[in-house]
Amino acid sequence: VKSPLSIVAAVLVVALMWQTMRVRDRIEAGRLLARVEARTLAAISAGRAPSTMFGEHLQWLDRAARLDPSEIGIPLARGTQFLLLRRPAEAIASYEAALALEPRPEIHLNLGRAFLLQGDRTRARDAFTRAVELNPLLRAEVPPGGLD
């Protein structure tokens, strides 16, 4: 019969292993996210992107989201991919998923851009207004007429 202390020690070792595996997953998710962001920025700077790039990015982001569901950067990057692909409905869904994790002002800003792309000026204005309420410095980032 094991002593209570050894049972506690065994539980702690299992918890440590579990946490280590979670950290490993989070590091891998962060690596995938960083790769997507770097390639996206490079494509934007170059003004063009390989035809397979966005498909690859969305696959990587899906994998990253499975590894680290609480990382807000993943749905945010996913929304950006859809925004660049000019698919506003999917961008909106991604940004709303990001907002459910943490309502940051820059997500409201991007959500407003997606609504604007979709042609929904009322909801775009609401999103831009919320972004500026949370961070007045974002006023300069709002597209012309976005707050009217």
Next chain:
Amino acid sequence: VLGVVAALSFALPPVRARVAEKAADMAGGDVNALLTGRLDGWRAAVWMLRSDPLTGVGQGAYRTEFAAARLALAADGTRFFERQHQVMFATPHNEVLSVAAEQGVPGLLALAWGIVIVIVAAARLQTRERRAFALAGLAALTVLCLLWFPLHLAAAAWPWLLFLAWVFRASETPA
């Protein structure tokens, strides 16, 4: 010691600029600017405690509830620190208010109990040197906890946890 700190402050240009900036904030009576916007985080924590006094908003949920708190406070006419570039707070920059916001009144009671037993343990230390060391450490930890979040960062927390462990162990050990 204060003289050395003052001399170093004026010898180092970035520190000197910071001291001048804070002196101007103090002269202007702008407490929030003097605290570099910390009042924003503290007010949000108090708002969360008021909205959920029994449970708080939940462990680690301060950052996700901050936007709601900020919008509610702004609607009530609260003015926020305008020179803040990072407007969203992940913690209130005050460990007591962090507990208040995230764990509510039960958390505050548990924290108060913890503080009392640390003080009792420090008072039980048997030599003047140990007591002086413990009190100096506790004073430093108190200042840090009231203006920052040392217990939220593993790298900052572990030396303090070791220190607290020493206080408890030494209080039971004869000199």
